[in-house]
Amino acid sequence: MKTINYKGFTIEAELGDDPKVDVTISKTIDGKLYYGSIGAAEHEGLTNEDWTDQLYVPVSVLDKAYDLEESLLS
Numbered sequence: 001m002k003t004i005n006y007k008g009f010t011i012e013a014e015l016g017d018d019p020k021v022d023v024t025i026s027k028t029i030d031g032k033l034y035y036g037s038i039g040a041a042e043h044e045g046l047t048n049e050d051w052t053d054q055l056y057v058p059v060s061v062l063d064k065a066y067d068l069e070e071s072l073l074s
Contacts, residue, residue, distance in 0.1 A: 002072065006064045009057070013068045021069045025057060038065050 001014040009027045016022045025046060026035035034046035034055040042062055045054040 002068060004064065004068060007058065007061055009061045011061070011065045011068055013065075013072055015072055021072045023065050023069050025061065025065055027055060029055070038062070038069065041065070 001012060003010065003012045005011075009025055011023065011025050013021055013023045023038040024035060025038060025041045026033060027046060028034070032048050032053070034048050034053070036044070036046045040046070041057040045056050047054050
């Protein structure tokens with residue numbers, strides 16, 4: 001597993017079977033954890049634990065997450 005922190009977001013990537021790399025993006029704001037897969041983050045944003053609130057993920061954070069994914073595949 002590789003973990004990086006970028007612009008206040010935590011990006012975790014680990015090798016798996018399907019998908020080959022599992023990437024999760026998370027951020028804690030005021031004690032609330034927002035998280036989601038890279039795909040969910042790109043299309044819907046991150047959600048809190050009870051799915052009542054969403055958080056926008058900047059493109060630069062998504063780009064960093066995709067870079068991390070690629071580093072595990074190569």
